[in-house]
């Protein structure tokens with residue numbers, strides 16, 4: 001079964017729906033963004049997440065100290081970081097008890113073949129949360145093993161994206177929104193259904 005992560009959730013009803021849809025992970029953006037939530041808001045949202053769903057703090061351009069502090073304040077034990085620079089960065093987050101998803105923005109300089117020791121890789125479009133796709137056939141952008149595909153996924157393209165790229169999981173934000181930062185229950189449902197339908201093919 002393809003791992004599904006829905007990112008940029010900002011209100012309790014949306015988190016409840018994601019949990020009801022059986023998604024595997026939800027992401028709360030704690031970095032500067034139209035989708036940003038405070039650590040206190042993330043803690044509230046996190047409390048709605050049941051055991052089978054992973055709650056992930058999402059970060060870019062924040063210090064490692066701030067990442068650890070906000071993840072702790074929000075009771076998050078998974079972090080997705082878009083600008084990890086070194087294995088030392090990852091080690092520091094691991095030492096703080098965090099599971100680390102290293103997000104690589106395609107074409108932005110970082111390489112998926114460089115092993116920083118993160119627990120999971122997420123390969124995104126050029127700009128995080130912008131709904132931009134990338135060339136899923138580009139084997140140099142595709143990591144070995146388990147990895148999550150992100151960037152411009154929608155209910156319409158997700159089945160083809162998984163088939164083309166061979167990704168283990170998918171992550172979506174813009175493609176389940178009716179406007180920037182506003183999640184659509186219909187699109188969330190359609191996205192989860194599209195992935196599940198592709199899984200049984």
Ligand SMILES: O=C(O)c1ccccc1NCC(=O)[C@H](O)[C@H](O)COP(=O)(O)O
Nearest residue numbers: 007033128129130131151152172173174
């Ligand atoms: O969503 C944001 O605004 C954001 C800001 C800073 C760091 C990460 C951010 N989002 C990450 C994601 O939503 C997803 O992991 C990924 O970029 C997919 O986004 P989309 O192309 O919109 O589906």
